[in-house]
Amino acid sequence: MQNTRTCKSCGAQSTRQEDFSNLSLNLAPGGSVQQMLQDYLMETELDFHCECGGNKSGQQSTFATLPKVLMLHLKRFQFTPFLQLEKLSDPIDLYRELLVTSAQADGWYSLASVISHLGSGGNEGHYVSDGMHPDTQLDDPADLWLAFNDTKVTESTGAAVCKQRQRTAYVLFYQRRVREQDYQPDTRL
Template identity: 55%
Template sequence: MSTKQEEFTNLSLDLVFGVSVEDLLQEYLKEKELEFSCECGGRTSSYRSSFSTLPQVLIMQLKRFRFSPSLELEKADEPVTLLRDLVLTSAQGGSCYSLISTISHIGGTERGHYICDGVHPDDSPDDPRDRWLSFNDSVVFRTSGSAVCRHQKQDAYILFYKRQV
């Protein structure tokens, strides 16, 4: 067994149809088999990712762009259930995280537009008023975290979760 420690500022998660952000994160962290061949006759190996420490802000990129079997770039618009809260564990214990912002990509591979939604700067992520702002070029309008989670299932591209204190 060998161990390799790396410092990440974000995670890139493969999309799977009909799942939640938590499911994608669990898939990322589960043990995976690797093809392997060595002089000793071994043919398989595996690896598993885990957190040794937890970041203050966890940034997750949903892999919305991929190559088709014919090597054409395509947008993956599989819906992903966005969760307001996540619980993560590390070697040092667990922490709760709250969704504080999303970046969404509207459009396809040839043309598109990015918008950002985030917790109102005067609120905390767990404020019962659930005030968020949506930034779409020069237009800023009020929204809510629950509305963002409902409406951005197919377009959310980058998610920002902040550790609760």
């Protein structure tokens, strides 16, 4: 990721790059993963004393390069004012396809796996995983997925996972499409 800080008074900029293994996204109830990623990349205001005397700056993150696998952590847990851990079960729209922009180019990603937290609270619950069948290609119309719940493994589809895990998805794994120039996303999902 590339982080750029810009002074609101004089426009002076400072840029640094950081390596990330995943991005933690704030929930946008009723929103989509695409929207939450765009919110993450929006400029934020911060207090910063510039040499010009200005005290306000903006900071914006962008992808310097696009990873092969994009891991997105959805912030489903928060502390109450009384420091109790609570789970947020707000529904979000999970889409099979995700467009990510970077300084180099745009890239299409396909959802390959979802880790979900089942349970009502932050101190209890159970984790399950759904993932594409290993013999299934990203654009395979069969759309065969597997649901893993301890020792029980059942068949599913990506469309069913996106619908079923709207309130429980916790970590999303998106795989970059190899032949992006030939790719046209299925907007029906």
